[in-house]
Amino acid sequence: MPPLPMTKEEYESQVRLLIGHRIADVRYHEILYTDESGAPTAEPKWNQNPAFDSLDYGLDLDFDDGSMCHVTWGAEFEHYNLSIRRAPQQYVGTIRLWTVTHESRWQPSIGQPIAAVDVYWGWVQYKGDSKRVEYPQSLRLTFESGAQVYLSALEVRDNDFHMGCMDHVTIFFDGVIAEEYGAWHPGSPHRAA
Numbered sequence: 001m002p003p004l005p006m007t008k009e010e011y012e013s014q015v016r017l018l019i020g021h022r023i024a025d026v027r028y029h030e031i032l033y034t035d036e037s038g039a040p041t042a043e044p045k046w047n048q049n050p051a052f053d054s055l056d057y058g059l060d061l062d063f064d065d066g067s068m069c070h071v072t073w074g075a076e077f078e079h080y081n082l083s084i085r086r087a088p089q090q091y092v093g094t095i096r097l098w099t100v101t102h103e104s105r106w107q108p109s110i111g112q113p114i115a116a117v118d119v120y121w122g123w124v125q126y127k128g129d130s131k132r133v134e135y136p137q138s139l140r141l142t143f144e145s146g147a148q149v150y151l152s153a154l155e156v157r158d159n160d161f162h163m164g165c166m167d168h169v170t171i172f173f174d175g176v177i178a179e180e181y182g183a184w185h186p187g188s189p190h191r192a193a
Helices: 008-016 175-180
Strands: 023-031 053-055 058-063 068-074 081-085 095-099 114-125 132-143 148-152 154-156 162-164 169-172
Touching: 008 081, 008 114, 008 132, 023 053, 058 169, 068 169, 132 175, 148 175, 154 169, 169 175
Parallel strands: 081 132
Antiparallel strands: 023 058, 023 095, 053 169, 058 068, 068 081, 114 132, 132 148, 148 169, 154 162
């Protein structure tokens, strides 16, 4: 079932629920990539670029209290915004799950309380329409330790072409790199906390 439309206030209220949680485990959901013979590739694709992690679907954050959230692209505001769901996602196609708690750059954040969540609101405007549509492009999770993780409905392609409002989730662990790729803009986040 597709997500229902929501207001900015409802979205920000939803992301505020992440504050205080401690991440215990992280799983990435990725398309089942195959080689030229049709066999599944042995290695994941999410870690192909050393600057970020790149997912065609989304990720699960399991918290130490037994709760979880699934971060993916959605359509509560616009195709495609960053969507936060409080239940596991059921995908129609074949996917692979990769537990990345100790394999990605999440390690400094594991077990640390989420101290703040900021939302970067992007916008689109269609030709001939004077109205801008705002949508949640990215979240910045700031942990008690000071570590930050940026989650964005953004895709970076091989030639470094990058675009927001995509059916993709890219994870940045460095604010400068997140800004470089357009996943974050200084001075424009809205504090959800």
